[in-house]
Each structure stands twice: as structure tokens, then as C-alpha cells.
Amino acid sequence: MSLLQGFMYLPKKTYLHRLDPRSKAFMLAFYSVASILILNPLLLVLLVISNIPLAIIAKSLGRWVKTMKSIVFFAVLIFALNLLTSVTWNVEYALTMAARFVALTSAFSIFFLTTTPEDLALALEAGGVSREYSLMITMSLRFVPTLARDLQIVIDAYRSRGSKLDAKGLLNKVKAYTTLLTPLVVFEVRRSLMVAEALEARAFGATGKPTLYKRVKMTGEDYAFSLLWVALLVVIIALKITGVLY
Amino acid sequence: MPIVELRNLYFSYEGSAKPALKNINLVIDRGEFIVLTGPSGCGKSTLCRVLNGLIPHFYRGRLSGQALVAGLDVKETPTYILARHVGMVFQNPENQLFLSTVERELAFGLENLGLPEEDIERRVKQALDYFGLTDLRDRPPYLLSGGQQQKVAIAAVMIMEPELLILDEPTANLDPVSAEEILELLEKLRKEKDISVLLVEHRLELVLRYATRLLIMREGEIIADGPPERVILTEHANIVGIPPVVEVYKILSDTRYALKNIPLTPSDLASEIEAVVKREVGH
């Protein structure tokens, strides 16, 4: 649940929230490229730490920390999988993969915590993406809390019929989760049908070019912010090419 | 011109031999408030979906007979054109509110229709005003109360200015006070905007007072159609549950204390009983 919440818009009035999603996209671009170029796990950890001031500016430090805690399980899983499947017992490589995962998740979390699904969609549409695709993204994000709530109801119903969630053994755990997910998936697929009906009732698809009622504008702050990350991106690529960066 | 004209309408869902709608004949004029009821599975929802074109365009099947909505042939007209004439509000507000502010939710339908920005801005402001949503304009719809959500859902559909508003059990998940607020809103819309309302509902004691017409369906057919006071007393009404106040009328009807008129509300019933008591005291 905390994991899902890490990618939900957290309404606050901060600098980062005000920024156009396109500027924040530059930030994401930097973190994405950096986390791929950097191989030294310690540097990757530094990359994650560099998100902390961003989280503070976004007044979302608590939520961000919770998200980081909840992905520890997955990071460890990635570490273990990489370790076990490597030909030579390459601890450093496994650490890098795990740290890279954490760095990417962290940056994306900051992005989604400070960007409404609509603003994201508007930015995409302004960039030429069709309404259908941008709506797909918006609605997926919008229904994340709904799905989280429904999952909790299914878990409650499951436990109320005497099933235990702390089953021993991996196979039993998988069995338990499959049983749990079936009613949820069936219901949510049904829900998507109802959502589709409602979309039809609101004339979705009437024209190929729907009006964009609200616009996102790039301000001076946006250009400055974007420039910062583009600059950092250039620097890191340069460092990599010249072999300084490892 | 009537808003809806259905004649000899039959419909079966694809892959199903049994017809979901049988021999439907229905004319709806402007300004009507129709309550549509019937046991689960009788075809109420199917009928509604023919009226806004979801059948046959979204749900495939065999549709025969005549189906005209605002003079347009449902079989030939795409749903996004029918959406300008028939608005539909569903039971669960969650599934019809997609965006993250009320304002954007209201604008959505008009954006889809490609209206120019200034028109959208004007109509959104009007709608926020009319429905008392101005204070909520920047709030996420999915964080509002159930009653507020349904209000937003209704506003988001009414903003497209349809002639017919269909609501499929819109108050099922609401507490009684919120439910009444929504029903009062519907009555206000009908009177002030001269639209027709088609309301699907099981709880007749809540809605009958607003109805100008009561339709009962069973197994795909319309088995009763007329003024609520008349229809509620027919034998068909026994399968849908008679409001307690009408029950009183029925019990007393064979006695010397028979009520003069059929009450649809507690206030009606009180007046009727008062009249009978005064009549008795006068003897």
C-alpha cells in the first residue's frame, strides 16, 4: 500500500508542485541516464540521497521515506536474483542493479508526488500525444487509490472467511495471493467496462481533436529548472565519455 | 416531437438466445419524470442503454424494431452524437468521475465535443454556479462525499445540455438525506430546464412523489405504464413493493374509511386521513 501511495499525487503548494511536468521530465531524464551510466553502487546511493532535498522542497519527505522503506524488499530481491544468476559471484554488479532500481524508483516517486495526472496528460497532449493515450495514463493513476482500497476489502473478506495471509512456504504464499487477486481482477475488469460506458456517455471520441480547456505553461522558473537538469545531464555524459566517471 | 420513440423493439445480447427486451413500445415527451422499476434482471438497464446508443454500438446483439431518440435512428447514430441528447448517470459515482478536479470533470464532455475554449469556460462557470459547486471547483471528485459526487456526475452530464437525463439507481449508495437532495435536484432540473428524467429505482417510497409516470418491467417487457397513482394499485405493482402510504390506502379502500385520493407521500396521507376523520366526526 505504501508503495502505491508513493506514486500518487500529494497535493501541496510547493515550488516543485508548481512546475510544468515537462521541466520535471528533464529531471527524470537526468536521473534515468545517470542511474544507467553510473556503475559504482556508492555513487548510485549518493544519487538517491540527492533526492532527499527534493523531497524536502516538495514537503513530501515523510511519504518519500515510506516509499523507500517499502521498496527495500524489491531491492533485496533484485540484489539476490542478480547475485544468484551471475556466472561469477559478482557482488558489486548485484549491488549496482539494486541501487539503480532504488534510484529510478526514487526519482519517479518525486515526479508523481508533485504532478497531477492531468497536468501530465496535458503536457503529453501539448506534446502531440493523442487524448486516448493521455487519458489512459491519467485514469490509471486516478484509479490507483481505488484499487488499493478494493484490495484491502478483498483481504478483509478473505481473512473473515478464516484464511490466513501469513502462510508458510513460497508455494502457499503464491496460492494465497492468486486466490486473493482473482476477485479483485474480475471486479476491476468489470469496473473498466462501467468506466467505458461512462466515457461513451460523455461523448468520448466525438472528434479527433478535443479542445484543451486547461493549458500548462512554461514559466521562467520552469526554464531555469529544466536548464539545471539539462546541464547536469550534459556534465554526466561528458564525465562518462572521458572516462572520469565510473 | 417526442424525445424517445420505441416501437416493437426487440433486443438479444450477442450469444444469447433469450431476448432481453421484448416488444417494447415507449414514447417519451419533454418534461416527463418517469420512474422505471421492476425485479432484478427485468431489462431496465438494457432499455436505458438503448436510449443512449450503448446498445447496439457498445454492446453487440440483435436489435429490431424502431428506436428513435431526438428523431435520430439509434441503430445508425454513433453514441457521441446521441450523448448530446441523452445524458446518462450511473449508480456508482466512482466509475464516472475520471479527472482530478471538479472543474476539469465538468469540462471533459465539452472538450470531447470540440467546443471552443471560451464556450467551455462559460458553460463550466454556469454549471458550477447552478449546481452550487463553485467552492469545490478545485477539489478532486473522488474525495468528495457520495452525494456531492453524484451532483458532480449529474452536472458533468447536464453541461452537454441533453433533452433526456437517464439515471440508473443513482441514490443506491447514498444516505437518505443525500438521496433526497439528489431527487430534489432532478425535479428542479426537469422544471427549470424542461428536460425529461428517466429514473431507474427500486425504492418507490422515495421516488414516486416526483413521478409523472410509472413504468414496470418484467422479463424484458413493459407490463405497466401510466400515472403512478394508477399503476401502483394494479396487480403488477405487487412484484415491485408498494410504498407504506399506498398500503394504507389499499387496506382502507374497502372500508367506510376509504381515502379519497391515493397518497404518494406521508404528507399526502396525513391530509387524506385528516379529511376522513373530519368526515366521520361530522356524522
Place this chain on the structure above:
Amino acid sequence: MKWVIEAEDVYYEYEGGGLALDGVTLRVAKGEILAIMGENGAGKTTLVKHFNGLLKPQRGRVVVLGMDTRHTPVSALARHVGMVFQNPDFQLFAETVEDEIKFALRNFGFPEDVIEKRAEWALKIFGLEKYRERSPYTLSIGERKRLSIAAVLSYDPDIVILDEPTSGQDFLQKEKLTELLYLMKQQGKTVIIVTHDVEFAVRRSDRIVVMKAGKILAEGPPKKVLSDVRLIKEARLKPPQIIETAHTLTSRGIMVSRDNYPATSYELIRALGLGEDI
């Protein structure tokens, strides 16, 4: 034991804010049909989730059939407290109707012959025999609702909690639900219904508890509670039609005001003295 559930000064706050229960004290007697009413967000569902241990009180305590819920796992409490959630689709875990009914029985470790017998009984009573091999998802919504109740009653819990059982149900389905209530009462079960439906509550329950903002506003016999005009207003409920009629008649001097207004058509007619010819 007279009280099957004792909630003492229960406080509960959801993570992320929202005090859902603000000092709730409630005792439920064995064999009673209790209706819990109030607007959405009043805390009704939060309260009943304490009765099978899904939620543990953060302050105060809840004792169910002598077990303190803070120290008892859900699986142990669920054995005696069955909960039917509002949406049947969230409670269908098996591949066939028959397995769905046996699901809880198997979880609780009943012997195989008991499971067979109980499943047959449930299938029969709920009219689901002809569907036994089918997937629950091929049933109609009304049938799925019946199945969700059958799957809980099959393991014979002492206490049954129903969350909004009449919501979205048609007249005939509500009649069936009433029959079911009486069956459960005959079996000596205690039934707790969370509902908005004042007409149903005034006719079918033994006692009504009204909640608002995490507190209990009032409780008592159905007719008494639902005749209290101020209370009804504060709780965002509407009075049942007959009671509202009686209020109006009283204010016009046609009826004498009482503590307990008539709640059904016959009671009203009799109270008015118009019932001789019936």
C-alpha cells in the same frame, strides 16, 4: 453469557488521519437483531470490523464471546463471527459455487462429512443447488449476493454481520432477506445489520444504534429511535413513511402524541381507531 459483544470505549484512527471511532461503548445481546445506522463516514463499518478482529481498538477493548480481540487472531474470531460485505464480488474466492460454500468450512478445519452436510444444506436453503458446478462469476448479481451469504452461513457462526444487505436489492430479494433473518433468529444467532434503510430497520430489527462522527448518538427500540425527530435530523436519516405520517397527524391534533409512533400500515390504522372493518 448475556452479552455476545462488549465494546468498551473504543478509539480507532485510520493511518493518514481520520478519527473513525471516538469512544464507542456498545453491548450486543445474544439473539438480537441489531441495526447500526448513520451517514456514510459515521464509523459503522469501522465498528463492525472490530467485531471479528479485522481492526483492533487503539484504545479501549472489544470482547467477543469472551475473547478479547486484541489477543485473538482474526481466524479464531471469524469462526464465530461471520461477515458478509456489501459487494459480493469481493468475496468470491473459489472456482465453483460448491467450493465457495465449502471455502470457510475447509479453512476452519471441519471434518469432511460435516463439510458435505453443511454444504448441501446451504445449497438447498439458498436455492443454489443447480449452480453447484458453475463458476460464481456466471451467476447474476442477485445470485452472487445470495451465494456470499450462503458461504458465510454454511459454517454456522454464532454472530452474523451484514453490511448494507438491502442496498440495490429489489422487493422480492428484500423479502427473501427478511425470511433469512427470521431463520437466523430461530437458530439463535445474533445478527448485526449495517444499513441506511429505515423502512427495513424499523420493521426487522430488535434494536437500533445510531452513529455519527465516530460516536454513538443514541440506541433503543426501533420505533422509539426513528420517532425522535431531532435525532433523525442530526444523523442525516429520514423517518419511515408511517412514522412521518403519524408526526404530521399529531401536529394537526388528529392523533395523540406518544413515545412510540406506529411504524407499519396496520399499526397506524389501529392507532387511529379506523381498524374495525379489517
